[in-house]
Amino acid sequence: MKNKMWIGVLLAMMVGIMLPLSGIAWAGDVVVIANKNAPDSTLSREDLKNIFLAKKSQWNSGGSINFAxxxxxxxxxxxxxxxxxxxxxxxERHFRKLIFTGKGKAPTTMSSEKEMLAYVSSTEGAIGYVSFETNTSAVMVINVQ
Known part of the structure; x- marks a missing residue:
């Protein structure tokens, strides 16, 4: 009886560890999207972070990035x-500092996911994000590794 209980506990722990690593999107997860003509369909986490911190302004394959x-x-x-x-x-503080020191400008902002989809789908080199549940057929979903 004790062995079965320990096996159950061990299996539950393994599932708890492996699911976040499996790439399964849960409710509340975010999908990174780009204009369908964006040159890159895959980005590293580091590249993505640098894009949204205004440290990277060119796609890996060339062309300007317009993040929102x-x-x-x-x-x-x-x-x-x-x-x-x-x-x-x-x-917000990061961008205030960039603006104050003259090293950057405020990011393009969208008030809704619908607005984000419209901007990304119609803007060359655009990248943004929406919730996992959002219909992304008008844009390219970026694979973040």
């Missing part, structure tokens, strides 16, 4: 936590 962010909400917070490793206030 959501102004607020759960999708925005999840994206920042998952990929940028910053809170919304830390992210």
């Amino acid at each position: 962010i959501l102004t607020q909400g759960a999708t925005h917070e999840t994206f920042l936590k998952q990929y940028i490793q910053k809170t919304p206030s830390q992210f």
Whole structure:
């Protein structure tokens, strides 16, 4: 009886460890999207972070990157936590510093996921993010590794 209980506990722990590594998207997950003509369909986490911190302005295969962010909400917070490793206030401070020192400008902002999809689908070199549940047929989904 004790052996069966330990096996059950061990299996539950293994599932808990392996599921986050499996690439399965859960409710609340974020999908990185780009214009269908974007030259890269795969980005490293580091490249993605550098794009959204305004440290990288060219696609790996060439061409300018036009990144956009959501102004607020759960999708925005999840994206920042998952990929940028910053809170919304830390992210905002980062851009205030860039602007104040003359090293950057404010990111393009969208007030809704619908607006984000419209911007990314119609803007050459655009990249953004939406919730996993959003219909992304008009854009390219970026594989983040």
